[in-house]
Structure formats: structure tokens, C-alpha cells
Amino acid sequence: MGTKGVRAEREPAERLPVARVCVDVPLAHLDRPFDYLVPAADDEAAQPGVRVKVRFAGQQVNGFLLSRVESSDHGGKLAYLEKVVSPERVLDPEIATLARAIADRYAGNLADVLRLAVPPRHARVETQSSPAAADSEPPERPDAAASPDAAVSPHAAVSPHAASPDATASLEAASPGAVASRDVASPDAVVSQDVASPGAVVSQDVASPEAAGGPGAPADAAVPVDPDVTVSTNDAAHPAGGWDSYLAGPAYLRAVREGRPARAVWSALPGEDWPARIAEAAAATVLGGRGVVIVVADARDLDRVDRALAETLGEGRHVALNAALGPSERYRRFLAASRHQVPVVVGTRAAVWAPVPRLGLVVIWDDGDDVHAEPRAPYPHARDVLLTRARLADCAALVGGFARTGEGQLLLETGWAREIVADRAVLRRRSPAIAPTGDDFQLARDPGAVVARLPSLAWQTAKQALQAGAPVLVQVPRRGYLPSVACAECRAPARCPHCAGPLGLHGARDVPVCHWCGRAAADYSCPHCHDRRLRASVIGARRTAEELGRAFPGFPVRTSGREQVLSEVPAAPAVVVSTPGAEPLAEGGFGAVLLLDTWALLSRADLRAAEETMRRWLNAAALARPAHEGGRVVVVADGSLAPVQALIRWDPGWFAARELAERRDLGFPPAARMASVTGQAAAVAELLSLTHLPDGAELLGPVPASDEQERMLLRVTRSRAAELAHALHEAAGVRSARKAALPVRIQVDPAELF
DNA sequence: TCAATCCGTATC
DNA sequence: ATACGGATTGAC
Numbered sequence: 001m002g003t004k005g006v007r008a009e010r011e012p013a014e015r016l017p018v019a020r021v022c023v024d025v026p027l028a029h030l031d032r033p034f035d036y037l038v039p040a041a042d043d044e045a046a047q048p049g050v051r052v053k054v055r056f057a058g059q060q061v062n063g064f065l066l067s068r069v070e071s072s073d074h075g076g077k078l079a080y081l082e083k084v085v086s087p088e089r090v091l092d093p094e095i096a097t098l099a100r101a102i103a104d105r106y107a108g109n110l111a112d113v114l115r116l117a118v119p120p121r122h123a124r125v126e127t128q129s130s131p132a133a134a135d136s137e138p139p140e141r142p143d144a145a146a147s148p149d150a151a152v153s154p155h156a157a158v159s160p161h162a163a164s165p166d167a168t169a170s171l172e173a174a175s176p177g178a179v180a181s182r183d184v185a186s187p188d189a190v191v192s193q194d195v196a197s198p199g200a201v202v203s204q205d206v207a208s209p210e211a212a213g214g215p216g217a218p219a220d221a222a223v224p225v226d227p228d229v230t231v232s233t234n235d236a237a238h239p240a241g242g243w244d245s246y247l248a249g250p251a252y253l254r255a256v257r258e259g260r261p262a263r264a265v266w267s268a269l270p271g272e273d274w275p276a277r278i279a280e281a282a283a284a285t286v287l288g289g290r291g292v293v294i295v296v297a298d299a300r301d302l303d304r305v306d307r308a309l310a311e312t313l314g315e316g317r318h319v320a321l322n323a324a325l326g327p328s329e330r331y332r333r334f335l336a337a338s339r340h341q342v343p344v345v346v347g348t349r350a351a352v353w354a355p356v357p358r359l360g361l362v363v364i365w366d367d368g369d370d371v372h373a374e375p376r377a378p379y380p381h382a383r384d385v386l387l388t389r390a391r392l393a394d395c396a397a398l399v400g401g402f403a404r405t406g407e408g409q410l411l412l413e414t415g416w417a418r419e420i421v422a423d424r425a426v427l428r429r430r431s432p433a434i435a436p437t438g439d440d441f442q443l444a445r446d447p448g449a450v451v452a453r454l455p456s457l458a459w460q461t462a463k464q465a466l467q468a469g470a471p472v473l474v475q476v477p478r479r480g481y482l483p484s485v486a487c488a489e490c491r492a493p494a495r496c497p498h499c500a501g502p503l504g505l506h507g508a509r510d511v512p513v514c515h516w517c518g519r520a521a522a523d524y525s526c527p528h529c530h531d532r533r534l535r536a537s538v539i540g541a542r543r544t545a546e547e548l549g550r551a552f553p554g555f556p557v558r559t560s561g562r563e564q565v566l567s568e569v570p571a572a573p574a575v576v577v578s579t580p581g582a583e584p585l586a587e588g589g590f591g592a593v594l595l596l597d598t599w600a601l602l603s604r605a606d607l608r609a610a611e612e613t614m615r616r617w618l619n620a621a622a623l624a625r626p627a628h629e630g631g632r633v634v635v636v637a638d639g640s641l642a643p644v645q646a647l648i649r650w651d652p653g654w655f656a657a658r659e660l661a662e663r664r665d666l667g668f669p670p671a672a673r674m675a676s677v678t679g680q681a682a683a684v685a686e687l688l689s690l691t692h693l694p695d696g697a698e699l700l701g702p703v704p705a706s707d708e709q710e711r712m713l714l715r716v717t718r719s720r721a722a723e724l725a726h727a728l729h730e731a732a733g734v735r736s737a738r739k740a741a742l743p744v745r746i747q748v749d750p751a752e753l754f
Numbered sequence: 755t756c757a758a759t760c761c762g763t764a765t766c
Numbered sequence: 767a768t769a770c771g772g773a774t775t776g777a778c
Contacts, residue, residue, distance in 0.1 A: 018766095020766095021766080023765090023766095025765090027765095029764090030764090030765070033766090034765080034766040035766045036766060037766090054766085055766095056765060056766080057764075057765040058765080059765095072766070074766050075766095076766065077766080078766050079766060737763080737764085
């Protein structure tokens with residue numbers, strides 16, 4: 001063949017002739033770099049971070065060039081790189097290291113993680129924006145000397161005397177075999193030292209060069225509560241905007257501007273313009289010459305932060321990575337970040353992987369939202385990726401929300417992060433008046449309200465707000481989450497005898513339960529035909545909206561749900577019926593918020609039920625006006641329940657501490673580390689038999705999963721988490737080497753436990 | 755004693 | 767998927 005002749009004439013590059021490549025093969029036993037010779041002709045293009053094509057096991061496969069080294073440990077003879085797909089260095093060294101760490105943490109393959117981290121190439125986009133970018137690239141990278149990129153240039157990096165092939169600074173990440181990080185400041189490692197006082201652990205922060213360097217810098221990088229900060233005239237010199245409403249807010253902004261690795265869990269005040277706060281934190285970081293990555297849950301939140309950033313930073317200083325973008329626009333924006341043309345990236349889940357120059361701050365908003373969990377292998381959680389990234393880059397981190405997750409609480413209790421909260425007095429000024437209602441069910445006197453009876457407090461509160469000219473938000477459960485039921489005889493929807501909410505059937509229980517107030521209706525009989533039999537039906541938000549509309553005659557009713565999300569409503573009287581997460585903003589805030597979504601609270605099967613309820617309530621209640629402007633919240637639930645108590649006092653910290661304590665008692669995440677193994681029984685058994693479980697590991701299960709599948713849970717202490725992941729990955733490697741036919745799914749920290 | 759064939763394993 | 771090494775087999 002002609003090609004063979006050409007190949008025979010190829011010569012290896014003169015310097016650093018060996019390329020270490022991560023091949024795109026999803027097999028656990030091949031999760032390590034493979035060495036190839038760099039043809040002299042590709043010497044220039046074959047830089048760390050580029051996509052390559054190589055011949056692997058007789059096939060052409062894609063891969064990423066991780067590093068260039070002097071020689072290979074491989075005994076056999078090396079093949080040449082087949083080709084450098086493009087000289088574009090799409091895998092940033094920081095991201096390569098991060099990806100390896102995340103693969104290890106989640107018992108997954110580097111190749112799988114890289115598929116999540118680097119978007120598919122779009123050649124046209126690359127060449128379209130390339131000439132200009134190439135021309136302006138050196139000036140566009142003011143950090144070139146300090147950036148890791150400089151170090152990964154094979155020519156710059158390696159002295160001829162470099163003894164070990166791996167002496168090259170490169171994208172090369174730790175080997176998969178490297179078990180636990182020894183970094184005491186890591187979230188995981190810290191947890192193993194439960195006895196250590198927060199102060200002792202936080203003092204690790206001081207080891208960062210920035211924190212140690214500045215004489216004016218407070219010793220504690222995580223920013224302690226400092227009374228002077230909130231009151232003093234410093235605010236004038238360094239305007240903190242809305243951050244001065246929080247005790248440690250201005251100090252936190254100062255820390256990020258000075259490049260200190262301040263890490264905080266932020267409990268936003270009700271009514272907070274949180275996108276503006278995040279934009280201010282980003283701006284402070286950029287002012288200090290560092291980059292920022294911001295992750296939010298959905299397109300609407302993204303839109304808000306996008307606009308806030310444009311306002312605060314000016315145009316062209318950030319890009320928004322939206323999951324809904326087409327491949328070319330997605331790649332275009334990724335390239336803008338990758339080429340260090342913008343210092344700030346905001347986006348949904350996948351944006352955790354966005355390269356930015358000199359990362360100084362990572363932000364995640366509403367980390368309890370389940371969309372932050374990646375559904376593709378190895379199922380990493382955005383919060384986890386970001387915090388790992390902050391640890392590796394030794395940069396600042398901000399975990400913000402109206403609610404606080406168990407994980408956020410753990411960061412505080414281990415001293416890894418500090419709290420950013422408002423003073424009680426400030427909180428009181430900003431909060432709506434919040435009251436539960438459970439017992440006070442009456443028929444509203446208003447004849448129009450006969451169809452959909454609400455608890456009278458809820459009805460009166462809404463009515464008053466409407467009459468005062470304000471919009472009212474009604475949060476109802478999402479359709480399809482739970483089947484509703486209707487009378488088997490006359491098909492009339494089965495209604496709660498107390499509050500007229502829709503009755504539903506929970507799992508195995510055959511006692512219908514109200515979706516709104518949670519009461520069981522054990523002896524239900526149809527009010528129309530008195531039949532006692534029920535059949536499944538579906539009642540959605542729209543139907544609820546119609547009925548609520550009749551309860552408030554003369555006022556417009558609007559709905560916001562999954563399919564059609566309202567983003568904002570004017571400051572005019574209207575009833576807005578919304579499912580959780582789809583609540584629009586109201587200009588000036590809602591006059592009243594009614595919380596009828598209590599089903600999650602009742603489903604005891606879900607470990608996170610109470611936390612999730614709390615989160616939905618706080619997110620909706622945060623949209624109400626403060627009490628002194630008439631803002632009121634009514635939650636239709638028993639006032640003695642912990643989430644209701646926490647809501648009334650607006651104390652997400654108290655609730656999260658309580659949740660975490662409970663999970664510690666029960667040995668549940670995040671207090672313990674769990675993993676699940678799912679597949680056909682024989683495959684699960686095989687994998688477990690191959691797993692060298694860490695000391696003290698517990699096996700729970702099997703629990704049946706969907707069709708023919710079963711699921712085993714493994715539990716270890718957090719100090720053994722890395723060992724467990726390593727053991728599972730090794731076992732998966734043995735199976736894949738054997739070409740095991742039946743697949744098993746390994747999930748570390750699975751999003752759904754039961 | 756050597757070539758043809760089979761099987762398991764690594765994949766650079 | 768394919769390529770290779772080592773073991774196995776069968777003919778001389």
C-alpha cells in the first residue's frame with residue numbers, strides 16, 4: 001500500500017517525541033494514558049490539550065493529548081499519532097487534572113469525564129473565529145507567563161536534563177491508582193477529622209500564598225464575622241453593594257478581590273437580588289485579575305445572572321453556556337472561554353468544566369436542585385466538581401441559596417467554609433410574615449369560592465393581597481409526580497375533605513392522601529355518588545388554576561409550569577399558579593405566597609424529602625414582599641413540623657444542621673459515603689465479589705430496581721470514601737477486561753438513594 | 755522438529 | 767475490533 005510507504009518514512013519529533021494520550025474508550029481497565037510517537041511533522045501542533053486520532057487495538061479512536069515526554073515506560077514499540085485533529089488546545093491543564101480527580105472520586109473513567117468536560121468539536125466555528133483570535137492571542141492572555149499553559153509547552157517545559165519522563169509539566173493527571181488526596185483542606189479529608197475544631201481546620205487556608213502574603217489581609221481567609229466590617233466607613237471606600245447586608249459580606253468581597261481562597265456558604269435573604277450579588281462577587285474577582293465560574297440550575301436563573309453580569313462587568317467580559325444552545329454556538333462560547341478571551345463563565349451544570357484564565361472564584365446557586373446531578377457516567381454532582389475545582393486551584397468558593405443543603409452544612413461544620421448570613425435584625429426587616437395553616441379549614445363565605453375551598457387563612461391572605469393591588473403566588477405540586485385519584489363511579493375528582501386539595505395514592509399505600517395538606521383520607525367516599533372506590537386520574541396545575549380562579553373571581557389567573565415558564569409578572573393583582581421551580585418574579589414582590597406543595601414532605605421514602613420541601617418553600621417564599629410592605633406567606637401544613645418551623649423563622653441553617661445530625665445518626669450521606677451498584681443480579685454479584693472493600697464497609701440490599709435489575713448499596717465512612725471508589729473502579733476494570741457481557745452501573749453518591 | 759491453528763489477553 | 771504470544775496439535 002502507498003500509505004504504508006509513507007508511514008515508514010515518518011520520524012519522531014526531535015524533542016519530547018512521546019505523547020501521552022487519553023484514548024476515548026469507555027473501558028475501566030484501559031483508564032490510563034497510552035504513549036505514542038509524535039511525527040516530526042506534527043511537532044508544532046501536538047501540544048498538550050489537543051484532540052488527536054490514534055490507532056488503538058487496530059481501530060482509529062479519538063483521544064486527548066495529555067502531555068509530551070522524553071521517553072516511554074512502555075516495553076513494546078510505540079505507534080505514531082495518526083493525526084492531530086486540530087491545534088486547538090481544548091483540554092485546559094486545570095480541567096485535565098480536575099477531570100482525573102472527579103473520575104477517581106466517582107469510580108469512573110477519565111475518558112467518560114472528558115466527554116462531559118469538553119464539548120464536541122465544530123470545525124467551522126474553530127476556523128471562523130481562529131484567525132482573529134490567533135492574531136490577538138498573546139495580548140489576550142495577559143497571564144501567559146503565569147498560566148499553566150506556559151508550562152505545558154513542551155519546549156519551554158523540559159530541560160534536557162529532566163531525569164524522569166514525567167518531569168514534564170503537563171496535563172498529566174494523577175494516575176487512577178492514586179487513592180486519597182492527602183490534602184487536608186479537601187472537603188473529604190477534613191471530614192475525617194471531625195474532632196478538629198473549625199478554627200484549626202480553617203487555619204489551613206492561611207497556607208495559601210495570597211493569604212500569607214498580604215500584611216493587611218486577615219489571617220482567616222474564610223472571613224470571620226467582623227463587626228467593624230458591616231458598620232464601618234470601609235463600605236464607602238470599597239462599596240459592597242447588597243453584600244453589606246450580610247455580616248461577612250464585605251469582607252468576603254474584599255477577600256475575592258485580593259485573590260484569597262475564601263470559601264463560604266451563603267444563605268440569601270428573602271427577596272434578595274441574588275444574581276446581582278453573584279455578579280458583584282464575580283466583578284470583585286475580575287478586578288483582582290482572576291477568573292470566575294458560576295453554575296446555576298436552569299435557563300431562567302442563567303438568564304438572570306447573564307443579565308446581571310452584563311450590567312456589572314460590561315459587555316464581552318463573560319459568556320453564558322446554556323444546555324439548550326446548538327452545537328456550533330455552544331462550541332463558539334466554549335472556545336471564547338478556552339482561549340481566555342473572557343474572565344467569567346456562567347452556565348448550567350456542564351459549565352463547571354469551563355476553562356477560565358487564573359480561576360479565582362467558583363459559585364454555585366441553589367445547590368439542592370436535583371438538576372445539578374449529572375445523569376451521564378460517572379454521574380458527578382456540579383457542586384462536587386466545583387468544590388473539587390476550588391480545592392485544586394486553591395481559589396475561593398461560594399455556595400449560595402435561599403435554602404441550605406446537608407452538604408452545605410457539612411462544609412460549615414467541618415470548617416471548610418464559613419457562613420455568610422444576615423444579622424437577625426436585617427432578616428426581620430426583609431422577611432415576609434409567614435404563618436402555617438392546617439387546622440382552620442372552613443368554607444369561604446364568598447360564593448365564588450365554593451368549588452376550590454382553601455384554608456380560610458390562605459384564602460383571606462390572598463384576597464387581601466389582591467385587593468391591595470398585589471400579585472399572589474400559589475405553589476402547587478407538579479403534575480405527574482403523583483397520580484391523583486377520582487371516583488370510580490362518577491369520575492368526580494377525589495377531593496380532600498379538609499382542604500379540597502387533590503387526593504393521591506402514595507406508592508404501596510392504598511389510603512389516599514391529600515397533595516396539599518397531607519392529610520390521609522382513610523374513609524373517603526364520593527360526595528356526589530357516595531361510592532367508595534377510586535380510580536387513578538391526573539390533575540395538573542392548569543385544572544388547579546381554573547379552580548383557584550373561581551375562588552378569586554374578577555382577578556386574572558396565570559399559570560407557570562414546566563412547559564410554559566413565566567419569567568416575570570407586573571405589580572398588579574393576579575393569581576399566579578406555579579409548580580415548584582417555575583415561579584416567576586413579581587415586580588416589587590408578591591403580596592402573598594400560598595404554599596400548597598406539601599407532597600414531598602410526606603413521601604418518607606425519599607431521604608431528601610424534607611430538605612427538598614424546605615428548598616421549594618424558601619425559594620417561593622423569597623419572592624414575597626417584606627412584611628412591612630404587606631408581604632405574607634401561608635404554608636398549608638402542620639406548624640409543628642420542622643420544615644414549617646424553619647420556614648416561619650426563616651432559618652435554613654437550623655434546619656440543615658438538624659437534617660445533617662439526623663443523617664449522621666442514620667449513617668446517610670453526606671455524613672457517610674454511599675455507592676450503588678445496579679444491574680442484573682449475577683452481574684452485581686460478580687462485581688461485588690471482585691471488589692476489595694475497605695475496612696468497615698457495609699453492604700445494604702439488594703433492593704429491586706427497574707426491570708430485572710437489582711441494586712446493592714455500599715456504605716463507608718467519609719475517610720474511606722476514596723478507597724471505596726478506587727476498589728469499585730478496580731473491580732469494574734477486571735470485569736471489562738474479561739469482556740463481561742452484562743453491564744453494571746456504579747454510582748458514587750447516587751442522586752436517588754431509595 | 756516444525757508449521758498450522760487455537761485461545762487468551764492486551765490494546766502504546 | 768485486531769494483533770500478538772504462547773500453547774496445542776498433527777505431519778514428517
